[in-house]
Amino acid sequence: MNEVDVFIFDCDGVIWRGDSVIDNVKETLAKLRKEGKKCFFVTNNSTKSRAGYKKKFDSLGLDVAAEEIFSSSFAVAAHFEQTKFLEKKPGKKVFVLGEIGVCDELDMIGVPWIGGPQDEGKVAPMQPGGKVDHDHDVGAVVVGFDRHINYYKIQYAQLCINENEDCEFIATNLDAVTHLTDAQEWAGNGSMVGAIKGCTGQEPNLVGKPSSLMIDYIADKENLDRSKICMVGDRLDTDILFGANNGLKTCLVLSGVTSEEKLLSDENKVTPDFYADSIADFFVKEAA
C-alpha cells in the first residue's frame, strides 16, 4: 500500500456488481483519499459518458469526480483527440453503432456524428432494388455496446467501412460478456464488434481495455510513475493482464467473476502482485 500512489479501479465486480455497490467500498475510497492516494475508475462500458457515470456513482452514494472516470466512451473521444480527427479529416463525421455514451463524448469534443440511438428500430429497405443510402463523409465507425443492434445498423457500418475511403473502424472494447444485471452474464460488445468484423473482414482499433490508451492517457496527463500505480480488477485475463502489460502493479479482488480457486489453480497463468476479497480488505489486512 505504501508503495502505491495511485489506484486504477475497474468498476464492475470491484466497485459495484450490476446495480449494487459492493460492501464497504464507500468507506474504503474515503480512507484511501484521506491517505493521499489518487483514485481513477476505468470501465469498458461505453453506454454512458463520463457525466453519465458520475450520476451512477452519485446514485450509489460514491463521491467521484467526472475527471476521475475513464469509460471506453471517453476513450473514443481521447483517441480522436490524439489522432487529430478534426484536423486530419476536415468535413468528416463518425457513424456510431452504439448507445448514447459515445455520442455524448463526441459532442464534448465537437466531433460530428450520426447513428447512435437515432437508428433504433430502423429497417433497411430490402424490397427489389432497395438500398441503404450511406453518408460518404463518414470517416470513422465506432462500435460500442448496443442493446438495440439491428440489421440496418450493421449494414450501415458495413457500407461505411467497405465503401468509404480511409474509414477507420474503432471498437470501444471486445468484452465477450458484461453485467447488465446481477441475474446472469450478458452478451457484451464482442457481439457488436464481431458482427462488423464478420461483414468487413477488418480488425478494429481498440480504445478500451486491454488497449494501453487509457493507461497512457492517465499516466501522461497526471505525469505519474507507473511503478507507483496499481491496477485493481476482478478479471485475470483482462484487468490483471492489462495492468501487468502496462508496467503497473496489479491487485485481483475476489468480489467479481474470479474465484480464489481459479486464481490458485494450475491452469491459471496470470498472477497478480496482490489479491484480496474486496477493496475493503486493503485496510483490514494492513491492520492485521
Add this chain to the structure above:
Amino acid sequence: MNEVDVFIFDCDGVIWRGDSVIDNVKETLAKLRKEGKKCFFVTNNSTKSRAGYKKKFDSLGLDVAAEEIFSSSFAVAAHFEQTKFLEKKPGKKVFVLGEIGVCDELDMIGVPWIGGPQDEGKVAPMQPGGKVDHDHDVGAVVVGFDRHINYYKIQYAQLCINENEDCEFIATNLDAVTHLTDAQEWAGNGSMVGAIKGCTGQEPNLVGKPSSLMIDYIADKENLDRSKICMVGDRLDTDILFGANNGLKTCLVLSGVTSEEKLLSDENKVTPDFYADSIADFFVKEAA
C-alpha cells in the same frame, strides 16, 4: 464439356443476380440436360428451404427439382442427419438464430427447434434483476442469415452455447456480404456468426461453402466420380477454391462479382480450370 458429367452451380451471380435471372440461363440449362448432364444448385443462402428455393426457381421460369437444390439451410439438416443428432442427443432441441429456411428444413427431418422468426422483435428484460430464461435442453445453436437479428437473440444464443453442456455452435455460412438486392452489397451471415463468436469465444462448425459437407453429400449420394464434376461459380475465394479443394473441376463465370481484370491480375492466386462470361457461353464457345 465432354469430360464433365455433373455441374454444380452457385446460384447468385451465376443463375440469377438478386431478383433477376441472368440472360439465357434457362436455355443453357435445358441444353445441358438434353446432353445428359446432371445439374445441382448450391447456395449459401439459408433464408429459404429447398422447397422455398424451388419456388424462386419457378418464379424465374427455371425448371429445377427440389432435390437438385442444396441450400445451406438444407446443409444444416444434412449435418444433423450425418451426426445423428436425434439419436445421440435424445430430448434435445435446436435454437435457431436465423430465418424460416433453417426451421423448415429441421421440420422436414423431425428435429425440434425454437427461436427462428418467433424471436423477431423480442426484447430482453434488462431492468435490475432481469434475465433471459433459456432452455437448458438446447443441444445446438444454428446461426444463419437473419435480417431481424436483435440483442435478445444474441443473448439467447450466448446463454445456450456458454451455459448448456455440450451445445454445438453451427454456422450455415460465413459470407461477409450477400446480394439481398441488386442495388448494393449487403452485410452477410458473417455478421450474425461474428456476433455469436464475439460473445462466446467459440468457433462454429460450418456446413455451407467452403465446407466440404455439401460436395461430399452430392458425390456420395449420387455415387459420382469427382473428376467428372465441375463447380461453376462467380467468386474466386469461395466457389473456385471450394471446388478445387474438393477435387472438382472449376469454372469461373464473369456474370457475378469477379471481373476478368481481377481474375487475370498478378494478385490473384486462385486459377479456375475454365472461365466464361456466363454459363450461356458454355455452348457459344463450343460452336466456335
